[in-house]
Amino acid sequence: MRLICFVLLVFAALSNLARSQQASAPASSALSVQKLDVTAGMHAPKAIKQPEADFPKEARERGINGKCAVGLIVDTDGMPRDIHVVRCSDMVFAPNSMQSVSRYRFKPATTADGAPVAVRISVIVRFMQNGDRWPPDPIRVALGSPPGDVSTLPDSSGVYSLTKAVSPPALVKFFDLGYSDLSFGVEGKSACDVVLTVSAKGKPSDAKIIKCERVNLEGPILQSLMDSKYTPGSINGKPVAVRALMHVEYGEFPGQK
Numbered sequence: 001m002r003l004i005c006f007v008l009l010v011f012a013a014l015s016n017l018a019r020s021q022q023a024s025a026p027a028s029s030a031l032s033v034q035k036l037d038v039t040a041g042m043h044a045p046k047a048i049k050q051p052e053a054d055f056p057k058e059a060r061e062r063g064i065n066g067k068c069a070v071g072l073i074v075d076t077d078g079m080p081r082d083i084h085v086v087r088c089s090d091m092v093f094a095p096n097s098m099q100s101v102s103r104y105r106f107k108p109a110t111t112a113d114g115a116p117v118a119v120r121i122s123v124i125v126r127f128m129q130n131g132d133r134w135p136p137d138p139i140r141v142a143l144g145s146p147p148g149d150v151s152t153l154p155d156s157s158g159v160y161s162l163t164k165a166v167s168p169p170a171l172v173k174f175f176d177l178g179y180s181d182l183s184f185g186v187e188g189k190s191a192c193d194v195v196l197t198v199s200a201k202g203k204p205s206d207a208k209i210i211k212c213e214r215v216n217l218e219g220p221i222l223q224s225l226m227d228s229k230y231t232p233g234s235i236n237g238k239p240v241a242v243r244a245l246m247h248v249e250y251g252e253f254p255g256q257k
Contacts, residue, residue: 041112183250
């Protein structure tokens with residue numbers, strides 16, 4: 001059985017995420033700057049050496065795939081510093097992830113005038129041995145009333161606000177369009193609050209960002225929620241269109257704080 005390790009570098013720069021680039025097989029990478037020391041015209045660091053991580057023996061024996069996000073600083077000489085684990089799907093992958101990232105080498109980030117500058121980034125190291133089955137990401141969703149709207153009457157379009165008088169719609173399948181990867185690579189839970197309407201047929205519409213802890217999460221979470229599947233809310237058992245606040249956050253994997 002052939003063991004494959006995929007590497008994805010994630011440096012989130014403001015609201016932009018760079019497109020994936022092919023590296024030496026069997027690894028692939030996507031580069032973007034995370035969030036510190038970012039100024040207009042800044043050039044992101046570029047990886048010029050990316051050694052593959054060894055697949056852990058214990059993970060091979062358990063037959064599991066996984067991933068780790070490793071945080072670091074790329075200094076002005078292109079060297080990785082302050083290497084630490086942000087999170088892992090299973091901590092069995094942590095030592096080999098950090099060891100691999102410690103051997104990375106970069107062309108350093110530069111300011112608009114070409115001066116090298118140290119930046120904080122994260123590297124997502126993916127380990128695969130059995131097809132493409134990854135551990136599910138711990139995404140939590142809670143529904144509440146839209147801010148400032150407590151009316152129990154429908155609006156002019158027949159849409160009800162989610163109140164105690166309404167049985168809430170339900171998110172039955174979350175289609176992740178980039179939210180998890182961006183959230184996985186940074187510290188914290190990456191919460192977003194989005195108000196949207198779920199029609200009497202379970203179709204989402206009119207999604208609006210109320211707040212995201214990180215600006216670069218806004219596009220992915222809107223796209224993800226608009227592509228997801230819902231069952232409609234109801235009143236006295238009759239399906240109705242409901243406008244609700246959806247709180248989405250990225251948590252931790254089982255067994256991690």
